[in-house]
Amino acid sequence: MENATYIALSRLDTEQRAMSVVANNLANASTAGFKGEQVLFSDYLSRQSASGLPPGGDIQSYTQDRATFRDTTQGEFQQTGNPLDVAIGGDGYFQIRTDHGVRLTRSGRFERLTDGTISDESGNAVLDTQGNPIRLNPTDHSVTITSDGTIETETGIAGQIGIVTPADENRVHQEGGKLLRAEGQTTAVAAPKLMQGALEASNVKAMTEMTRMMDIQRNFQFIAQFVESEATRQQDAISKIVQNQS
Structure with missing residues (x-):
């Protein structure tokens, strides 16, 4: 040849x-x-x-x-009206606890499990700023998520959604369409910009x-x-x- x-x-x-x-x-x-x-x-x-x-x-x-x-590049925001849908403006990722460890995602389509845990569509818990699952009380019905990720209900503050950035974007690997695996450490975003009732569309x-x-x-x-x-x-x-x- x-x-x-x-x-x-x-x-x-x-x-x-x-x-x-x-x-x-x-x-x-x-x-x-x-x-x-x-x-x-x-x-x-x-x-x-x-x-x-x-x-x-x-x-x-x-x-x-x-x-x-x-x-x-930032995807467009799509209004959904769902109080547990959250979009990230600017840099950062949500943290999701899966069976294979903590993963990152930009998909903020969340829901509430029977025990009050806020999770993604696959049932993986959404983590707070301390790396712990966020749970709502059984009596919580009204949920407000502020721009910094603080979750407020009629019984008080339920937690704050943790938003992080990886140390090296080039060492972030895709796992399916929504989850990402980051090699190395992640850093908390000091002033996240979240929007409740919206989702970031694919770019x-x-x-x-x-x-x-x-x-x-x-x-x-x-x-x-x-x-x-x-x-x-x-x-x-x-x-x-x-x-x-x-």
């Missing part, structure tokens, strides 16, 4: 990775708090040591998948992602055709060599 085919295959591999990321973005275009992802590619340069190379032929450029990064622009997907498909098809034509050319060359030697 010639180097041209290897170079083309490296691009095919990265295009396939890009398609997977775009497909995941589209699948979560309506997921509250979801942040779209993009891939970062770069050139991997390989110097050739053979003699008699044509001008410019001493370097080969392969496509390399460097990283996937999240777009942390994915469906039309933009569809356009990106079509571009990736065209590139993939073009490169695949090139690889196929190269394979045919090599097979024809081998056949001619065998014929000449027979």
Whole structure:
């Protein structure tokens, strides 16, 4: 196999990775708090040591998948009227206690469990500023959440929603459409800006992602055709060599 085919295959591999990321973005275009992802590619340069190379032929450029990064742009706020729905303005994440440990999320679609615990849609407890689950009293019916996350009811203050930021945004990993796993420490946001009765929509622009997907498909098809034509050319060359030697 010639180097041209290897170079083309490296691009095919990265295009396939890009398609997977775009497909995941589209699948979560309506997921509250979801942040779209993009891939970062770069050139991997390989110097050739053979003699008699044509001008410019001493370097080969392969496509390399460097990283996937999240777009942390604020999504639009959508009014819901549900007193337990909360949107974060600016930086920060809610803390959710799951069976696998504490996770972060921007999705503030919360509900009340039978024991009064405020949880996400999967039943995972929402944590306060001390890292403890927030529970309402059985007699609490009127719930007010202030901009700093303080939860007030007719019986008093039930707690304060903890909002944190990870030490390194580049070390935050997606787990499904809503949860994030942060490596390292998190820091409490000193002055969070929360809005009750609203949700932050996904920041994915469906039309933009569809356009990106079509571009990736065209590139993939073009490169695949090139690889196929190269394979045919090599097979024809081998056949001619065998014929000449027979």
